[in-house]
Amino acid sequence: MKHKVVIGITSGIAAYKIVDLIKILKTQNIKVEIIMTATAVTMFGKEMFEKASGKKVYTDLITNDFDYQEVLKKREVEHIKIADTASLFVIAPSTANIIAKVAAGIADDFLTTTLLATTAPVLVCPSMNVHMWTNPIVQENLAKLKGMGYFIKEPDSGELACGYKGVGRLSEPAKIADEILKLLSNSDKLKRKKIIVTAGGTSEPIDAVRTITNRASGKMGSAIAEACFLQGAEVLILRAKNSIIPRYDIKSEVFETAKDLENLAKKYVKSYDVIFHTAAVSDFIPENKLDKKLDSGQSFTLKLKSVPKILHKIKSWNPKIKLIGFKAVYKLSEKELIDTGMKKLRESKSDFIIVNDVGKEGVGFAVDTNEVYIISTKGFVEKIKKAPKKEIAGKILDFVF
Ligand SMILES: Cc1cc2nc3c(=O)[nH]c(=O)nc-3n(C[C@H](O)[C@H](O)[C@H](O)COP(=O)(O)O)c2cc1C
Known part of the structure; x- marks a missing residue:
């Protein structure tokens, strides 16, 4: 054209x-x-x-x-x-x-x-x-x-x-x-590529009205979805119910719990070429969900159980998919951060792991800026200095494709 x-x-x-x-x-x-x-x-x-x-x-x-x-x-x-x-x-x-x-x-x-x-x-x-x-x-x-x-x-x-x-x-x-x-x-670079982006934070019910969630806003995922769209890809965003909605005509499905997201990812991953798994998925869920509203006048003990990671399952659903995982760490030295990313890369069989230290100001959850390290299977590490998430998204795409 x-x-x-x-x-x-x-x-x-x-x-x-x-x-x-x-x-x-x-x-x-x-x-x-x-x-x-x-x-x-x-x-x-x-x-x-x-x-x-x-x-x-x-x-x-x-x-x-x-x-x-x-x-x-x-x-x-x-x-x-x-x-x-x-x-x-x-x-x-x-x-x-x-x-x-x-x-x-x-x-x-x-x-x-x-x-x-x-x-x-x-x-x-x-x-x-x-x-x-x-x-x-x-x-x-x-x-x-x-x-x-x-x-x-x-x-x-x-x-x-x-x-x-x-x-x-x-x-x-x-x-x-x-x-x-x-x-x-x-604008034609990703033509004919089918890309999934997961974005935002999961939310696990404690009782009929309360949930356990995290501070993810979906801004990074949304920026990646928009950048992929502008480069001509067919994009599907799986986004948290309360996360921000990307611009443009991007197909989306909404999740609430980690299980919802897992079901959606499992359904779509088989027919897509690439997945950016930026969503912040709860590692723990309440052992029992109460089908009533807990009385506020009394204290109670909440028992959480650990749940298997969606990131680690994606390659088993589609071994050919290009998998880009995201890992948030908290106040680590650069070496510790890279080691953690390398370990995550091996465990999840991801093709790239993007790590950010959310303990730093202006990095990670709910803010408009980010600073990331990209780790590839070739052992290569690239640092993208603090910048608006939309700019970081463009640089991640330059690196991944
Ligand atoms: C000779 C002349 C040169 C100008 N050159 C510039 C310029 O290079 N950059 C700029 O921001 N404004 C420049 N201005 C001021 C703008 O023309 C002015 O702010 C105008 O209101 C901008 O309107 P516009 O953005 O709708 O074109 C110049 C004004 C004059 C008279």
Whole structure:
């Protein structure tokens, strides 16, 4: 399928360089669609971009000839169609203003409304004065976008149009084009792969109203499911009832107890190629579940029994499946952590074990960031430094596939 890249041009002084980017993309047989902000049109006009792309440039959400009856009859809205048919969105140059608007979810013109409506990956290419770039509010907005899975092409350092020297120059069009081609090729990377992701924490009943659970949120699993989906895989997420729901049209089944999850995994594992088992499964369950609500006025003894690990059973259900297990450890030295991961790899016959130390701040349960070690059967260990879970998910996929 021919890829379509939608380029949003905002009013950074480097916008004229986007003509070169359009030309490069066209030589790669990529369809290009252009949207400009009103300020960018005032600064540069549309003509050079229309000439380079050979297509109409979009700016106005509503034009003077707008006819709502026509929209209702045709059931077609221009910006939604563009949002839906994009393989990739690129905002180049990205002003500080558009970065703030996207981070805040503002949709007050053609570009921002289309960006909010798209499910395609978005590459943000900032360019601005060095003091704008180092302004904490700009950095905070960018960090927010990174945390949500937006891709950022960092600006270069050098002479700036405003006379300053420093970071803020738009990355060269050829480098942006390379990034675009990488992201587009990634979008087909897992085509025809069937991938299961388990996510969130199990919950075991004590009595009719109380449960034993853990602090897993499903964020890491959800990020992996989304990353697999964006790389073209057919994804099934088995998620805890209270865990977060991934974006996109990802098939999901819900579990509550470890037994529920085991039944679902057993059912699906046979017909899938890969499983990321990120769910935090209870190692213990109450020996007896009480079919009543325990009286709060009295103390009681809760006896727990250990249950066999789902991770250790997966290869017996499907020996050919690629198994990626996750192991949480608590305040271990790096050596202890790696040894624990290696042991887990052997015991579970996993192809990879991803270990994180949940005793560290900003790592593991319920937070948006993680730091992981990837251990493979080749004995190879790779550390992925603390970063947003969406970024960690992308790096895990790069390593595993
Ligand atoms: C000559 C000139 C150059 C500008 N260059 C930049 C720039 O490189 N980066 C930036 O963030 N803003 C730049 N601005 C400011 C933006 O144009 C301004 O913030 C505008 O409101 C952004 O609107 P837009 O994001 O809708 O295009 C420039 C303004 C002028 C007048």
